[in-house]
Amino acid sequence: MENTETQIRADSSAEPMAKRRGKRIGIAxxxxxxxxxxxxxxxxxxxYNVVLMSFSNTVAISKQAVYLIPTVLDLSAYDYIFHDSRxxxxxxxxxxxxxxxxxVNMFATVTGAYVLSKKGYPGRNIIMSGILFTIFFSGGLIPLYLAMKDIHLINKLLVMVLPVAINTFYLIICIAFFRTLPAALExxxxxxxxxxxxxxxKVILPIAKPMVATIALFYAVDRWNEWWYGVLFMTDTKFLPLQALLREILTNFSMLQTNINASAVLTKGMHPEMLKMAILVVSTLPIACLYPFLQKYFTKGVMIGSIKG
Known part of the structure; x- marks a missing residue:
């Protein structure tokens, strides 16, 4: 009898809760x-528009019929790109x-941030002041070029790696994260x-996976989008990065008129917009594929510090 009354009370108390859960969505x-x-x-x-235009043709683009609904499927722009040695x-x-x-970015940033996160490290304040100084002031373009020339990095691929080995903002984020870890672990x-x-x-990095994955993705996107150092320090066109080649095509279409491959573009009937959009898709797709694999670490990164032990 007592069990029956308890069950009735439980059912009666569950009804208002079910009603609250089944409440309709408000206007707000x-x-x-x-x-x-x-x-x-x-x-x-x-x-969406970029992808449609990359698969379109000259007639469809001229009529502006590709902006909403795909009307044709033309792979000539991709065929030209994938057969271009450049x-x-x-x-x-x-x-x-x-x-x-x-x-290189992750090694320099993680190790540097770990050392600088130690309060007892000698000369830490001086080093941090120097790091913060670089956020507001730089040496200038000409001194940078002369420095790269003196260490023989002109027309070397490492010139797009070593000068940007550490991003000051990412370094400060890593330092702030390492300071939140309990000293008892070490x-x-x-x-x-x-x-x-x-x-x-073996101890810190396994705990810091969300932060490491996020910073690594930021660095990977920065390096994938690198074009300025390629244009600045590469006199040999065979060392130009993808984004520099993309910039060259996007901003200087007049080069196609004097380029050896211009006849190939024109005879295939490709609209200039087709080529631009196809290059945009091809240059963006590889780095975009990283996001689904690292998204779980973003979620964990948001939850860090929200639950107290």
Whole structure:
């Protein structure tokens, strides 16, 4: 009998909760969701338009029929890109700069941030002041070029890696994160006989995976989009990165009239916009594929510090 009464009370108390859960969405919720969906469409549409134009043809682009609904499927622009030796050469250069550059960035940033996060490190304040000084002031373009020339990095791929080995803003983020970690972790590892290098790579980094993955993605995007140092320090066109080649095509279409490959572009009937959009798609797609694999670390990064132990 008592069990029956308890069950009735539980059912009666669950009914209001079920009603609250089944409450209809209010007008404010509808308005907020509508605004967010509209903003999402505004952000997605430019990419959607780029993809459509890259698969379109001259007639469709001239009629502006590709902006909303695809009417044709023309792969001539992609065929031209993938058979252009300049594109593949620039792609391999960018791939090297992205892979090697990201490794150098992460090694220099993580190790430097770990050392500078220690309050007892001698000369730490002076070093931090020097690092913060670089945020507001730089040596200038001419001294930078002369420095790269003196160390023989002109027309070397490392010129797009070493001068940007550390991003000051990312370094400060890493320092702030390492300071939030409890000192007991390092103390217990030292008691077990671990040195500083072992503590960093076996204790700290496994805990810091969300931060490391996020900073690594930021660095990878920066290196993939590298074009300024390529234009500045590369006199040999075979060392131009992909984004520099893309910039050359986007901003200087007049070169096609004097280029040996101009006849190939014109005889295939490709509209200049087709070629531009196809290069945009090809140059953006590889780095965009990294985001789904690292998104789980972004979610964990947001939750860091939100739950107290």
């Amino acid at each position: 919720d509808v308005i907020i969701h509508s605004i967010l969906m509209l903003m999402t469409l505004f952000m997605i549409f430019p990419f 594109f593949w050469n620039a792609f391999y250069v960018t791939l090297f700069v992205t892979s090697v550059g990201t490794l 103390e217990s590892a030292k008691i077990d006989g671990a040195n500083d290098i072992q503590i960093l790579y």
